[in-house]
Amino acid sequence: MRKLPNHLAHHDRADDVATSSLHLADVTMFWAAESGGVKRYLRAKHDFLRDTRWRHTLVVPGTADDASNEVAVVPGVPLPMSAGYRVPLRCGPAERALCALSPDLIEAGDPYWLAWAALHAGTRLHVPVVAFCHSDLPAFFRRLGGPPAELAAAAYARNLYPHFDTVFVPSRYIAQKVADLGVQRIELQPLGVDTRLFHPARRSLRWREQLGLPRDARVLLYVGRYAPEKNLHVLCDAVDRLDDGSVLITIGSGPTPPRGKHVRALPYEGDAQQLAAAMASADVFVHAGDQETFGLVALEAMASGVPVVTCSAGGLAELVHETVGYAVPHCRADDFAQALRALRQRDLVALAHAARRHAMQYDWRAVLPQLQHRYLTLLGQQADRVKETSRPAHERLRANHKR
Structure with missing residues (x-):
């Protein structure tokens, strides 16, 4: 059983934990110049905690120039075709870095070496360690190596996740996947969106003009990794089937960039303001990925007042419904083309307002206090456990007898 950190050991009640200045350490390999949703989550959390009494530190693979x-x-060694991710080959350096930071709580954001480093450091420091499950590991490895790789990944995850004090999941889809691995301590914790950054007011005719698009062009936008699991070929085929002046604009990077007569593939956009302008300037946001654990980028589009058409799979199936667009039942070009045609018959102003209202429920200013409360609950539970184990044996026996 882990002990409470020394500077919290004097607390008699879980609520007292909230009055202390606490230190959270996040450790993940999903941090690079062209990172996606995990990095946006960590940045939003960092900004939120900066305005509280918490200290927040990231432990990530990188070079000396990345340190602050x-x-x-x-x-960590560069991972080929991964938009800059690095992979640690050992967990020792991260474990030592975490121990040197001496945080009160550790969160692991990937299931590889750094997750084990977090667990080892938590044991040495006697602090709670949580995991945030951002990916469906067995499904990812099934795509890479078929059923044998899927079975091996499931066995690995089944061994890893029960060691954490709790496992956060962003959707019911992933909650069920983790529960199927035999993990019991699971908490549903959705991600969020910056509704001040992603806003309909950022719509810009200039953005379209810079791309040389006709004024009457219907812009379908995809933002994300150019990777096989995103099924970009489905979107390319769908826009070809439409043949109605629609153009598919994609923003991202990766090993499988989209190609097509009506497709314009743009590079990764690291400027948040420019990305928000692109989101708000589209007519429809499209996403054919069938393994999304949440669907953060679709939520950013909705916050921008843009209707969405996605595949009804994974976390997107929970996030997208008919009031904001369509979640197509099958990840096929015909289904997407049909949904995009049907969307033309809808009240686009009503769709835009509905999308914005839906996204507002996930504003980071509402989501992150929930997460912070979960952290405090974990620390409070640990304080209670330490208090209980420090009591003389005869008092513990008497208390149990009264129960």
């Missing part, structure tokens, strides 16, 4: 007062880097 708020980012500790550990060695």
